[in-house]
Amino acid sequence: MAGWCGMAKRHASRADRIGLRAAMADRLLPFMVAAMSFLAALALAGSIAAGALASHWLSGAQGLMTVEVPTPTQPVAANGPLRQDAVLTLLQATRGLSDAHLLSGAELAALLKPWLGAAAADGTLPIALPAVIVVKADAQAPDAAVLGPKLASVAPGTIVDSGARWADRLAALTTSLRASAAAVLVIVALVAASVVAVAVRAGLSQRREAIEIIHGLGALDSDIANQFALRAMRLAATGGLLGGVVALPVLAWLALLSSSFVASAPAERPDLVTALPPLLWGVPVMFTLATALIGWLAAQVTVRGWLKRLA
Amino acid sequence: MIRFTHVGLTYHRAGAAGGDAVALDDIDFDIPDGGFRWLTGPSGAGKTSLLKLMYLAARPSSGRIDLLNTDTLRLDRRGTALLRRRIGVVYQDFRLLRHLSAYDNVALPLRLARRKEVQVRADVTELLRWVGLAGRLDHRPEELSGGEQQRVAIARAVITRPSLLLADEPTGNLDDDQAERLMHLIRSLNRMGTTIIVATHNMGLVARHPAPVLELVDGRLVRHG
Numbered sequence: 245m246a247g248w249c250g251m252a253k254r255h256a257s258r259a260d261r262i263g264l265r266a267a268m269a270d271r272l273l274p275f276m277v278a279a280m281s282f283l284a285a286l287a288l289a290g291s292i293a294a295g296a297l298a299s300h301w302l303s304g305a306q307g308l309m310t311v312e313v314p315t316p317t318q319p320v321a322a323n324g325p326l327r328q329d330a331v332l333t334l335l336q337a338t339r340g341l342s343d344a345h346l347l348s349g350a351e352l353a354a355l356l357k358p359w360l361g362a363a364a365a366d367g368t369l370p371i372a373l374p375a376v377i378v379v380k381a382d383a384q385a386p387d388a389a390v391l392g393p394k395l396a397s398v399a400p401g402t403i404v405d406s407g408a409r410w411a412d413r414l415a416a417l418t419t420s421l422r423a424s425a426a427a428v429l430v431i432v433a434l435v436a437a438s439v440v441a442v443a444v445r446a447g448l449s450q451r452r453e454a455i456e457i458i459h460g461l462g463a464l465d466s467d468i469a470n471q472f473a474l475r476a477m478r479l480a481a482t483g484g485l486l487g488g489v490v491a492l493p494v495l496a497w498l499a500l501l502s503s504s505f506v507a508s509a510p511a512e513r514p515d516l517v518t519a520l521p522p523l524l525w526g527v528p529v530m531f532t533l534a535t536a537l538i539g540w541l542a543a544q545v546t547v548r549g550w551l552k553r554l555a
Numbered sequence: 556m557i558r559f560t561h562v563g564l565t566y567h568r569a570g571a572a573g574g575d576a577v578a579l580d581d582i583d584f585d586i587p588d589g590g591f592r593w594l595t596g597p598s599g600a601g602k603t604s605l606l607k608l609m610y611l612a613a614r615p616s617s618g619r620i621d622l623l624n625t626d627t628l629r630l631d632r633r634g635t636a637l638l639r640r641r642i643g644v645v646y647q648d649f650r651l652l653r654h655l656s657a658y659d660n661v662a663l664p665l666r667l668a669r670r671k672e673v674q675v676r677a678d679v680t681e682l683l684r685w686v687g688l689a690g691r692l693d694h695r696p697e698e699l700s701g702g703e704q705q706r707v708a709i710a711r712a713v714i715t716r717p718s719l720l721l722a723d724e725p726t727g728n729l730d731d732d733q734a735e736r737l738m739h740l741i742r743s744l745n746r747m748g749t750t751i752i753v754a755t756h757n758m759g760l761v762a763r764h765p766a767p768v769l770e771l772v773d774g775r776l777v778r779h780g
């Protein structure tokens with residue numbers, strides 16, 4: 245406003261060739277766009293974090309089946325093979341399964357140690373442990389529901405646990421989280437565009453007379469629209485940068501929180517700075533560019549639409 | 556060449572009592588390139604309306620208008636804007652930009668045409684000096700008298716040496732001396748080839764500068780010649 249009314253300097257500046265530079269001095273605009281950008285950053289971070297966590301969990305769960313054989317060292321029948329060997333043989337003969345691996349006593353103990361303590365390691369556990377076989381399953385592998393009874397017919401009591409169901413649910417969750425984040429981004433962009441459009445409209449009606457005169461002097465629609473678009477672009481980009489920068493610490497904190505799920509040992513946990521995925525470091529830059537584009541486009545569309553009323 | 560062919564103009568006044576207003580009816584004339592015409596007639600006869608059609612601020616309700624060898628009805632927005640740049644207009648109500656200085660107001664058409672700033676400075680300064688405003692370059696319209704504003708408006712209209720100059724009552728706020736100066740400027744532009752139409756009530760001025768007259772009464776052309 246100050247630029248328009250109290251213009252101290254009398255000659256229009258070089259960039260203000262047609263006297264519309266001071267148009268749309270909306271000081272609120274950058275802050276509104278900044279708020280939008282902040283929301284967008286959160287949505288983006290949520291989506292990225294969900295993706296990272298899911299892919300971490302999925303890589304563990306997917307494609308592995310766990311087979312538990314109780315009383316593994318008893319024979320299946322008189323003079324027959326041990327129950328664990330019989331199951332192992334059957335697994336090796338099944339299409340779609342590979343790398344069947346019988347966990348050793350030490351591996352088993354390591355696995356159980358968090359729950360059972362040192363007793364698991366020195367073999368003084370008072371209970372008989374089942375054998376655990378881990379096997380890789382590809383697309384041709386039978387379903388756990390099919391494989392289970394088949395194995396149980398050889399060694400009754402054998403249980404098959406597949407990660408597939410988990411993986412499916414996890415994938416569905418990730419997909420819907422991503423979709424929600426995308427929807428939030430789109431909505432936030434639309435709201436930002438509307439905020440720009442409203443500011444531009446206010447500027448247009450305030451400058452109506454001047455615009456009509458310039459139009460009458462032969463200004464092209466682009467001459468007028470560019471003046472508004474340049475200004476809108478600058479204001480919006482300022483907001484985008486501001487929102488992106490303010491969002492960074494919050495994003496870093498979120499990244500730190502989620503990294504504690506991903507990294508197993510405390511020593512591996514990154515600090516606040518390295519926790520931020522490289523993509524998120526680009527947030528301020530990305531948001532500056534995106535809001536600049538939104539500001540430019542929204543202003544162009546608004547001004548050109550408005551100018552249609554002039555002959 | 557300017558040619559009006561059976562041109563009519565009706566203002567549609569949505570919802571207003573009295574309904575549509577016929578401002579111009581069956582106007583038919585032509586003016587050769589480089590011609591000069593007075594446009595006269597009583598108040599409300601349609602002089603401004605006729606000029607509006609020529610400076611492309613309104614479209615005819617009927618008929619056809621050719622300006623500077625262009626059929627105006629066939630122009631798109633861009634073409635219309637570019638044609639406007641070849642037409643200088645002195646509006647009855649000046650239409651200066653309130654927030655710009657006299658200098659910047661006059662510079663506007665040159666800047667729209669993307670003229671170099673050095674050239675803008677030279678031309679604008681010289682023309683404003685010529686119309687007697689050398690000491691008023693920095694003044695905004697509200698800091699100028701009516702006559703001074705009118706001279707700024709005139710300077711803005713002629714700064715680009717337009718092919719067609721339309722002046723609506725350009726001497727309304729000028730004293731006799733200044734009116735004569737203006738006529739001198741208009742005459743010299745006319746000699747350089749600009750087609751000129753001046754709407755006026757000032758019959759003394761018309762008598763001192765004899766030229767063909769377009770006379771309107773109640774939206775009809777009652778005299779041409």
Ligand SMILES: Nc1ncnc2c1ncn2[C@@H]1O[C@H](COP(=O)(O)OP(=O)(O)OP(=O)(O)O)[C@@H](O)[C@H]1O
Pocket residue numbers: 566567568576577578596597598599600601602603604605647
């Ligand atoms: N925008 C408008 N809407 C409706 N009617 C209009 C409009 N502009 C002009 N008129 C009417 O059209 C008629 C012609 O007006 P115009 O302004 O052309 O007259 P004029 O000859 O220029 O008069 P003056 O000498 O007073 O300037 C008048 O009756 C006027 O009321």
Ligand SMILES: [Mg+2]
Pocket residue numbers: 602603604647723
């Ligand atoms: Mg008039």
